Amino acid sequence: MTTETLVRxxxxxLNYGIIGCGxxxxxxxxxxxxxxxxxxxxxxxPDAEMRAHARKLAPNAQFVDSIDxxxxxxxxxxxxxxxxxxxxxxxLQAIAARRPLPIxxxxxxxxxxxxxxxxxxxxxxxxxxxxxxxxxxxxxxxAKLLEQxxxxxxxxxxxxxxxxxxPFLHKVGDWNRFNSQTGGTFVEKCCHFFDLMRxxxxxxxxxVMAMGGQAVNHFDEKVDGxxxxxxxxxxxxxxxxxxxxxxxxxxxxxxxxRFQEEISAVGPTGKIEAFVPGPGRFWPASLGEAPVPExxxxxxxxxxxxxxxxxxxxxxxxxxxxxGSTFYQHQGFAALVRNEISAASVTVSDGYWxxxxxxxxxxxxxxxxxxxMSEFL
Ligand SMILES: NC(=O)c1ccc[n+]([C@@H]2O[C@H](COP(=O)([O-])OP(=O)(O)OC[C@H]3O[C@@H](n4cnc5c(N)ncnc54)[C@H](O)[C@@H]3O)[C@@H](O)[C@H]2O)c1
Numbered sequence: 001m002t003t004e005t006l007v008r009x010x011x012x013x014l015n016y017g018i019i020g021c022g023x024x025x026x027x028x029x030x031x032x033x034x035x036x037x038x039x040x041x042x043x044x045x046p047d048a049e050m051r052a053h054a055r056k057l058a059p060n061a062q063f064v065d066s067i068d069x070x071x072x073x074x075x076x077x078x079x080x081x082x083x084x085x086x087x088x089x090x091x092l093q094a095i096a097a098r099r100p101l102p103i104x105x106x107x108x109x110x111x112x113x114x115x116x117x118x119x120x121x122x123x124x125x126x127x128x129x130x131x132x133x134x135x136x137x138x139x140x141x142x143a144k145l146l147e148q149x150x151x152x153x154x155x156x157x158x159x160x161x162x163x164x165x166x167p168f169l170h171k172v173g174d175w176n177r178f179n180s181q182t183g184g185t186f187v188e189k190c191c192h193f194f195d196l197m198r199x200x201x202x203x204x205x206x207x208v209m210a211m212g213g214q215a216v217n218h219f220d221e222k223v224d225g226x227x228x229x230x231x232x233x234x235x236x237x238x239x240x241x242x243x244x245x246x247x248x249x250x251x252x253x254x255x256x257x258r259f260q261e262e263i264s265a266v267g268p269t270g271k272i273e274a275f276v277p278g279p280g281r282f283w284p285a286s287l288g289e290a291p292v293p294e295x296x297x298x299x300x301x302x303x304x305x306x307x308x309x310x311x312x313x314x315x316x317x318x319x320x321x322x323x324g325s326t327f328y329q330h331q332g333f334a335a336l337v338r339n340e341i342s343a344a345s346v347t348v349s350d351g352y353w354x355x356x357x358x359x360x361x362x363x364x365x366x367x368x369x370x371x372x373m374s375e376f377l
Contacts, residue, residue: 014078014337015040016039016041016079017041017043017079017080018044018082019082020045020082020084022045022172023169023171024082024106025050025082027320027321027326028082028104030057030318030319031316031330033057033058034327035327035331041061042063042070044064047173051063067094068094068098078102079095079101079102080104080106081105081106082106084173084175084176085175085187086111086180088110089109089110089111089115092109092119092122092126096125096126100126104130104131105131105133107351107354107355108351109348110352111182111183111187113356116352116355116376129344130348131347132347132354133329134191134346134351134354135322136192136322137325138329139293139323141274141275141276141295141310142196142261142263142274142276144274144308145263145265145272145273146200148272148297149200149267152269153265153268153269153271153272154269155267155268156201156265156267157244157245157266158264159264159265159266160247160249160263161247161248161249161263163193163249163251163260164255164260165254166255167217167253168218174223176230177230178229179362184358185231185252186212186234186250186362186365187362191351191358194238194354194358195346195351195353195354197248197357198350199350201240201244201246203244204241205239205240205241205360206372207370208357208373209236210361210365211364211368212233212361212365213365216232231365232251232252233252234250235247235248235249238357258277259278260276260277262275269300269301270298270299271298271300272297273295273296273298274294274295275293276293277290277323279322281321292311293310294307294310295310296308356373356376363375
């Protein structure tokens with residue numbers, strides 16, 4: 001697939017309002033710009049340096065100094081929330097109270113189990129579409145694994161996701177250094193993987209058993225006199241309602257690896273794997289071209305693994321750190337706002353489950369016990 005074939009010409013220009021425009025917000029701006037008939041109408045970004053970066057990417061946008069001022073801007077068609085995790089719920093609620101436009105909201109939807117009921121209330125009453133940014137689904141090698149998993153495995157029984165990557169990057173105000181602001185590492189970043197588990201296994205989780213902690217990263221840092229407390233590694237095992245099982249292995253001091261994510265799904269007839277490289281900008285030029293994603297299908301009979309490279313369009317690679325997935329997500333979201341599709345691919349319910357699984361993993365690690373999902377429901 002090339003960008004050209006993916007960008008659908010439409011007549012209506014979609015005007016976006018952006019809330020939070022740091023690293024991820026700017027990736028969104030670059031990807032929205034790749035779609036025809038889109039414009040950035042207004043941006044609320046409190047940090048002057050990030051505003052300056054955003055202005056270069058969206059020179060025609062109006063910059064405002066609050067959510068209220070953003071919601072006063074006429075002619076907005078939709079909103080994107082890319083602020084720090086602990087702001088998402090309050091901002092969804094503020095938008096609901098004033099001007100319920102279609103929203104693309106970054107993960108995680110919330111950061112604390114006590115907020116789950118408020119998200120359910122929001123989902124039940126918000127009158128416009130909401131899409132949760134779980135973009136790992138759209139990385140081409142992951143999408144291919146999801147598409148072919150049933151045929152390759154005969155129905156997945158075991159799903160393993162391994163992420164070996166770089167430590168958390170520095171964020172504005174270091175908001176990502178503390179569990180209280182992120183929900184914990186297994187909520188903050190691993191909600192993507194819990195979302196993939198539910199999607200691939202077509203089932204909801206029943207119980208979670210996990211071990212993990214902080215072994216290597218951030219001990220030498222201080223933020224307002226406090227040492228960061230975010231975990232940097234762990235194992236999480238999940239039982240699903242339909243009898244299938246999944247496991248996540250996370251290590252955040254392993255950026256030397258060739259691939260960042262390695263996913264394997266196995267069923268009665270075979271196995272399928274996806275190998276996903278990390279951001280190309282971190283691959284040293286001295287090592288040549290960055291690795292190309294791969295999918296391997298390994299039937300049990302007749303034996304014979306087949307490796308298929310799954311290259312990503314270079315234009316999309318340039319536009320972000322997520323193997324082109326931000327573009328595909330925006331393509332879907334734009335179609336939703338234009339009523340070309342009837343529902344978000346990633347619903348508030350999906351975002352809610354992914355956070356609950358992350359919270360269950362954190363609780364299991366902290367309390368050293370198996371956690372039933374019913375504790376949260
Ligand atoms: N889907 C993904 O793969 C993915 C990847 C990275 C980050 N994210 C998510 O995107 C969000 C932003 O992360 P980031 O990496 O861009 O962090 P960041 O710190 O680079 O950017 C966050 C921005 O929000 C601004 N901000 C702070 N308070 C705000 C408020 N009250 N209202 C509006 N803006 C505010 C900050 O000034 C900053 O510029 C987080 O929720 C993160 O989890 C998602």
